[in-house]
Amino acid sequence: MAKEKIVLAYSGGLDTSVILKWLKETYDAEIIAFTADIGQKEELDGLEEKALQTGASKIYIDDLRDEFAKDFIYPMFQAGALYEGQYLLGTSIARPLIAKRMVDIARAEGATAIAHGATGKGNDQVRFELTAAALAPEIGVIAPWRLEEFREQFPGRAEMIAYAEKHGIPVQASAAKPYSMDRNLLHISFESGMLEDPWFDSAAESNKDMYVLSVSPEDAPDQAEYVELDFEKGDCVGLNGAKMSPLQVMEALNELGGKHGIGRVDMVENRFVGMKSRGVYETPGGTILFTAHRKMESLTMDRDVMHLRDSLISKYATLVYNGFWFAPERLAIQALVEESQKNVTGTVRLKLYKGNIMAAGVKSPVSLYNPDIATMEADPSKAYDQGDATGFIRLNALRLKVSSGVQQKANQ
Incomplete structure (x- = not known):
């Protein structure tokens, strides 16, 4: 009989490398590795050879950047999504795409389960598994970090490193970078290690080597730079007059924002599983795009439509953060958001300088602003x-006068 097939979300790091081998031994299964290229850059180098050497029967490395x-x-930026007022959801929004492709591969390969290396303390386990539940409820999910036998075998990184060495798995585990990183087209995140101390100063001069996508604002150019973003129906379609695809826009803005030290966030956030965690994020291009999009809306979006959409931002951002991208309520809100963006068309000009983004002009052929x-x-x-305005104020003041009169009588 053919062996059972399991599709593993594989990054090539210590955890997923060990998990690949452990799954193959424990389940006597054929392991198909999957890596989504969502903008990790050099992190993808050598993955195919490593996965096959570790025991995978094959590996998919799919370019999903577009x-x-x-x-x-x-679509998330059209919704103005911002989690807890700071986080642009760079990791959160990538997980449903990765899980969606895993499900596609599992079905194509006839796999009975997908597996991931997310821990039982984090949000990613929820995001992967809620996506799988929404798209392919018939496919099982294996989460090794939630299995007692796995945790007993690997109580710490030392045991994992020893296991990797025993099985000839090349790993790069070092104390030089005592934190974890997750990179994609939208951002890079840093957590754990020394960052678990909320008093640790991530902005200190001594820690500037931690950052990957941006220079520190102090080291940014002394000369400001202007950028113009062209929008059509809520989407940025070009920079400085040149037409670009969404991927090209993100890549160009990342380079530009990183050059000027834009988009760094250090926050303590509330995880879906109940605990607080500290994360440091670099989102240079996304921060520029988010700011420009809001400026474009200010000129072209109807007041009450904007206020209605804005009332849903917290709900929408929480749905994305918690892993409900494919939930019916997110899709329903997205339909409203898409309707709200029909006239968000025009050009925004921004000034970038040492970590700051300043408005420098906005124009639109469908502007709702009338200078007259x-x-x-x-x-x-x-x-x-x-x-x-006299009657307008009088009518709006009526209930306040009535309430005040009642309160005055009660106090007599």
């Missing part, structure tokens, strides 16, 4: 009669 930018990052109405001078259009 899909990631177009179908995940852009907004002017403090005489209104040539006579579209707004200042005297009308």
Whole structure:
């Protein structure tokens, strides 16, 4: 009989390398490794050889960068998603795409299960498994870090390194970088190690070598730089007059934002599983895009439509953070968001300088801003009669006067 097949989300790091070998031994199964190219750059070097050497029967290394930018990052940015007021959801938004492709591979290969190296304390386990549940409930999920026999065998990194050495698995485990990193097209995140102390100063001069995508603001150029972003229906379609795909926009903005020290965030956030965790993030291009998109909306989006969409930002961001990308409520909100973006078209000009983004102009062929109405001078259009505000204020003040009168009587 043919062996059972398991599709493993594989990064080539210590954890997933050990898990690949352990799954093959424990389940006597054929392990198919899968790596999503979502912008890790050099981290993908040598993965195919390493996976096969470790015991995988085959490996998929799929370039999903275009899909990631177009179908995940852009829709999320249209929604204005920002988790707990700071986090642009760089890791969160990548997981449903990875899990979606894993499910596709599992079905194509006739696999009965997918597996991942996410720990039982983190958010990623939830994101992977909720996506699998939504898209392929018939496929099983193996999470080794939640299995007692796995944790007993590997109580710490020393045991994992020893296991890798025993089985001839090349690993790069070093105390030189005592933290974990996760990189993709939207950001890079750092957590654990010395970052578990919230008093540790990630912005200190001595720690600037930790950062990958950006220079420190102090080391950014002394000359400001301007950039113009062109939008069509809520999506950035070009920079400085040149048409670009979503992937090209993200790559160009990452380089530009990194050059000027933009997009660093150090925060303590609330994980879905209940604990607080400290993360440091670099999101240079995403921070520029997020800022520009909001500026474009300010000129072109109807007030009450904007306020309605904004009332859903926290809910939407939490859905993404918690792994509910393919949930019906996220899809329903997305439909409203897409409708809200129909007139978000025009050009935003920004000034970048030492970690700062400053508005430098916005224009649109469908602008809702009318200078004749907004002017403090005489209104040539006579579209707004200042005297009308008297009745407007009187009506809005009525309930306040009634409430105040009742309170005054009660205090007598």
